[in-house]
Each structure stands twice: as structure tokens, then as C-alpha cells.
Amino acid sequence: MQTVADTSQNALADPALLDRLAKTLPAQALVIGDAMDARYWEDRRGRFSAHPRFVLRPGSTAEVATALAACNDFGQRLVVQGGRTGLSGGHRIAVGEAVLSLERLTALEAVHQTNATLIASAGTPLQRVQEAADAAGYLFGVDIGARGTATIGGNIATNAGGIRVLRYGMFRAQVAGLETVLADGTILSSLRGLDKDNTGYDLNQLFIGSEGTLGVVTRALLRLHPKPFSETNAFLAVPSFAAALALLARLRAAMGNALSAFELMLPAAYEGVTDFLGMPHPLATTAPFYVLTEVQAARDDNTADAFMACLMTALEDGIATDAVISQSQREFQALWTMRDSCADYIRSLDQIASGDISVPIQNMAAFLDASQTALRAIDPATEFIVFGHLGDGNLHYVIRTPQGYDAMAKVYHLVAEHGGSISAEHGIGIDKKPWLPLSRSTAEIATMRRLKTALDPNGILNQGRIFDLV
Structure with a gap:
């Protein structure tokens, strides 16, 4: 099904609002009419997305504040967009909305070696953060298949997780501070990176996972982790779901914090994605469940040997029926490519x-x-x-x-x-x-509505996402 775009709503944009935006923002920060690119209303799932009244592309926190203050004064609803890789439809445009795209907020500051942090702007792709951390001798704890397109702001808005939550936690755990703009243009900045600061409410936590409904994150202070000395992964066939859980328990007991990933695949996913990639099946054995697991060694120790020994014991005990363990970086990456490509296979x-x-x-x-x-x-x-x-x-x-x-x-x-x-x-x-x-309970949803009303009383930010106000 093709994406449907409604082009009738652009004419309804308030001329006075457009005039104010044109006078207070740089030319490249406001796009109207035929200059608007179709990417803003295209949907990966081919579902309806209206044509926006206009597109805002601010290049700084100050420009975001200027844009929001103007839209708030005119009651202009906005949909906040990052890399548009989300799968819950929050980026799709409702009739009468304009787009606030963070694609020009791509500044990435140098890694702070002492604190093991870096500051990334909201439109920065996740992969650039990963590469900057790697170049400085660190690792960034979140990794997802859409790393090249998904942005830091979007990751924060949805509290992204990915393949290594087991060791590093959700995106929430990576955030040491935020700079956020409220609907009326008020800027909240908390980028000091204090591990201990009990001076009242932790406002940062309100915006992580709030899907852009409470404010617009423009910059984030992100925590980095020591770069692993080595990484090893393995792909296993297991005879039952109970066996998969038993394998997970054994690996946790044997490997402790070195266990960084434990992924499950049903046969249709495993066989489908390998055929989609045109790659040979890593295992000749068929099974009702397959597991891709990984360990990361913090130093030159016996982590890889302990990992292999644990898996060999699992094979001997029948918890796994077949296994392949990566012996090179090429083999390591091939197994992760298989897992990462599941989303591309599904879209086909x-x-x-x-x-x-x-x-x-x-x-x-x-x-x-x-x-x-x-x-x-x-x-x-x-x-x-x-x-x-x-x-x-x-x-x-x-x-x-x-x-x-x-x-x-x-x-x-x-x-x-x-x-x-x-x-x-x-x-x-x-x-x-x-x-x-x-x-979520009735009380929880009511509390979320109260927060939304308090921080965005005119309802201009991602209205109708998560819940309706009435």
C-alpha cells in the first residue's frame, strides 16, 4: 500500500505565524509549499500521513525555542521527527500538524575522557555516537539495527533498548543529562553530569520515554563504557524454550557481567533471514528455537575460554543440540548481521x-x-x-x-x-x-494526562500520541 499524503492542509497555516517564523528563524529552518520533501510524510509501513502545513528545521537549541514559542502562541500543533525509524506511528502526521524536524541538530562534541561522557545533539545518528566512543577507546551501551538512521533524540524519546540491555541497560541508563525545550520555548538545561544531585525532582527522567509529548530534547550528555578487550559470540540450536532458559541461566552464572547479549529466534525468522541474505545456514541442525549469545571481556583473561566451556557443557547435557562459535571478527560480524537483518527481511x-x-x-x-x-x-x-x-x-x-x-x-x-x-x-x-x-492503570494514564496538560497546556507537541487528552 502506498503512503497517502493530503496536500490540502498547507494552505491553512496561519500567515501571521509563517511571517513570524520567517522573521525570527534562518531561511533553512523553515520550509513551506513545494519545497517540502516527501520524506517528512512517508511512512515505512505505508500508512496514512498527512501533508504538513510546513516543516521546521532548527539548527540549535535557541532556534528550537524560538520555533516552539511561536507555534505555542498560535496553537499550531507539531509532530516531532528524528530519523523516522519508529514502529508505533508516532512520526506520522495528522491533518493540520506541522513538522518539527531535528535533522539539522547534528553537533557531536569531543569525548570527555575523565568523565567518560560526550554531548550529542538530538539529530545525531546513533552510529556516529558509537563511532566517536570507539575512536576514543570507549563503547556506547545501546545498539540497534537502525543505528545508521535512528537519532539520539528519537532513542531518548522512546527509551530505546536494543541487543545489549542485558549488560548496559536501556537508553535511560546512558543519559547523564539533557537539554530540553518546553512547548512554550522555555529551555531546561542539565548537562553538568553530576552522579549525585538530590536537589528536587529529576526532570530529565520525565522526558526519557515520553515520545516528545512533554518537551523536545535538543542535546544529551551520554555515558560511555570501557571498551571491551575482546568479544565473542555463538549461535546455538536448542531443543525447547525451557532449554533456552536453562542456557541463559548457565551463562549468567558462569559469565556474570561478561554476558552482553542473549537473542532468541524462531525457525521462520532464522531460516527466512538467512535465505533473504543469501547466506548459508550457520547450523546444519534444525530446532524449534535458536539462540545468538555474546560475551565481552573487560581484560585479557579467560572469558572466551569460560564461554566456550559453558557452551560445550550445554551441548553435552542436551541443553543445546548444535553450536557455532565465532573464531574471527568476520564470523562474529556475520552472526550479528544475520540478527540485524531480521527487520529488513520482515519489510520484504x-x-x-x-x-x-x-x-x-x-x-x-x-x-x-x-x-x-x-x-x-x-x-x-x-x-x-x-x-x-x-x-x-x-x-x-x-x-x-x-x-x-x-x-x-x-x-x-x-x-x-x-x-x-x-x-x-x-x-x-x-x-x-x-x-x-x-x-497502564486508569490512575497512571490520568497522571500522564495531568503532566501533559501542565507542561504543554496548548497541546502542540505530538498531540494524540500515547493517549488522548479526553
Whole structure:
């Protein structure tokens, strides 16, 4: 399905607002009419996105503040965009909205060696932060497949996680300070990087995971981690989900904090992505579940040997039925390329529905059984292309069926019944809004509405994302 754009709304932009923006912002910060590029309303899933009234492209925090103050005075609603890689529809444009794109906020300061931090502007791609950390001898703790396009601001807005949450935590754990602009143009800056500061509310935490509904993050002070001395990964076939959990428990006990990733793939995901890439299957053995796991050594020690010994014992005990352990950087990267390419493979298919869900690990087996039974009752031909971060209880629950909406609605209800969350990484946006009450209580949603009203009383920032005000 092609993206539909509504071009009728641009004419409704208030001429007085456009005049004020043109007079107070540099020419490149305001785009109107035919000069607006289609990328601002294109959607990766081909869903409706209206034509924006205009596009704002500020190049500094001060310009963001100027733009927001003007739009707030005129009640002009904005959708805040970063790399537009989100999968919950928060970046799509509603009729009557303008776009606030952070794509020109790409400044990246030098790594502060003493504090192991760096300051990145909101439009900086995640990969540039990773490369800057690596060049300075550090590692940045978050990694996701869309690293080259996804931006720091978007990562903060959705509290991104990725493949190494097991060791480094969610994006929230990487943030040492933020600079944020409120809807009325007020600038809040907390970039000092104090580990201990108990002077009242930690306002930074309000904006992490708030999906741009409370304020616009313009700069972030990010924590870095010591660069691993070495990394090793392995891909294993396991005979059951219980065996996968047993393997995870053994690796945690044997490797401690060196265990940095533990990914699960169902056969349709593993076989599909390898065929999509045209690469030989890493394992000849077929199994109901596959695991990609990684360890990082902090120093020249026996981490790799201990990892191999643990996996060999797992094979001897029948917890795994086959395994391949990377012996070179090329082999290491090939296994991660296979996992990273799952999203590209999924996008090549039709009749796909998916959810980014989390379930307590102890309930995961029961959830998988219940969900597969329930979805086959809806469509016996449902294909389960499930993969994700089993180590932290987060799965990308991908299915292929023409009954996608009904199937995912059932999945979300089962997630709730098993104590989980309907969104683990990509936020609620627009697409998951109907199911928010499954994961948040009436009191919690009411409190979120009160915060939104207090910080954005005119409702100009990402209105209608996460929840409706009424």
C-alpha cells in the first residue's frame, strides 16, 4: 500500500505565524509549499500521513525555542521527527500538524575522557555516537539495527533498548543529562553530569520515554563504557524454550557481567533471514528455537575460554543440540548481521503484523504457547517470525497473516494476562494507543494526562500520541 499524503492542509497555516517564523528563524529552518520533501510524510509501513502545513528545521537549541514559542502562541500543533525509524506511528502526521524536524541538530562534541561522557545533539545518528566512543577507546551501551538512521533524540524519546540491555541497560541508563525545550520555548538545561544531585525532582527522567509529548530534547550528555578487550559470540540450536532458559541461566552464572547479549529466534525468522541474505545456514541442525549469545571481556583473561566451556557443557547435557562459535571478527560480524537483518527481511514480506512486547521471563513459555494456540484459532496458517532479546524479556512478536489486527489484539491481551507490557522499546505512538490500558492503570494514564496538560497546556507537541487528552 502506498503512503497517502493530503496536500490540502498547507494552505491553512496561519500567515501571521509563517511571517513570524520567517522573521525570527534562518531561511533553512523553515520550509513551506513545494519545497517540502516527501520524506517528512512517508511512512515505512505505508500508512496514512498527512501533508504538513510546513516543516521546521532548527539548527540549535535557541532556534528550537524560538520555533516552539511561536507555534505555542498560535496553537499550531507539531509532530516531532528524528530519523523516522519508529514502529508505533508516532512520526506520522495528522491533518493540520506541522513538522518539527531535528535533522539539522547534528553537533557531536569531543569525548570527555575523565568523565567518560560526550554531548550529542538530538539529530545525531546513533552510529556516529558509537563511532566517536570507539575512536576514543570507549563503547556506547545501546545498539540497534537502525543505528545508521535512528537519532539520539528519537532513542531518548522512546527509551530505546536494543541487543545489549542485558549488560548496559536501556537508553535511560546512558543519559547523564539533557537539554530540553518546553512547548512554550522555555529551555531546561542539565548537562553538568553530576552522579549525585538530590536537589528536587529529576526532570530529565520525565522526558526519557515520553515520545516528545512533554518537551523536545535538543542535546544529551551520554555515558560511555570501557571498551571491551575482546568479544565473542555463538549461535546455538536448542531443543525447547525451557532449554533456552536453562542456557541463559548457565551463562549468567558462569559469565556474570561478561554476558552482553542473549537473542532468541524462531525457525521462520532464522531460516527466512538467512535465505533473504543469501547466506548459508550457520547450523546444519534444525530446532524449534535458536539462540545468538555474546560475551565481552573487560581484560585479557579467560572469558572466551569460560564461554566456550559453558557452551560445550550445554551441548553435552542436551541443553543445546548444535553450536557455532565465532573464531574471527568476520564470523562474529556475520552472526550479528544475520540478527540485524531480521527487520529488513520482515519489510520484504506482505501481510505482516508485529508487536514489540515484553513478558517476565518466567512467564514467557506459557505466553508463547497460549499466543500460538490463540492465533492459530484465528488463522491456522499464521506464520510466526518471532525474534528478540530473550535475556531481558523483550520479543519482536512478528506474524504473517491476513488477520493481523485481530491477531495482534489477541496477543496484547495475552501479554497483559501474563504480566507483560504491550511496548518494550518502540513506545505507544498512535498505533498502540487503543491497548495502552492493558499495560497502564486508569490512575497512571490520568497522571500522564495531568503532566501533559501542565507542561504543554496548548497541546502542540505530538498531540494524540500515547493517549488522548479526553
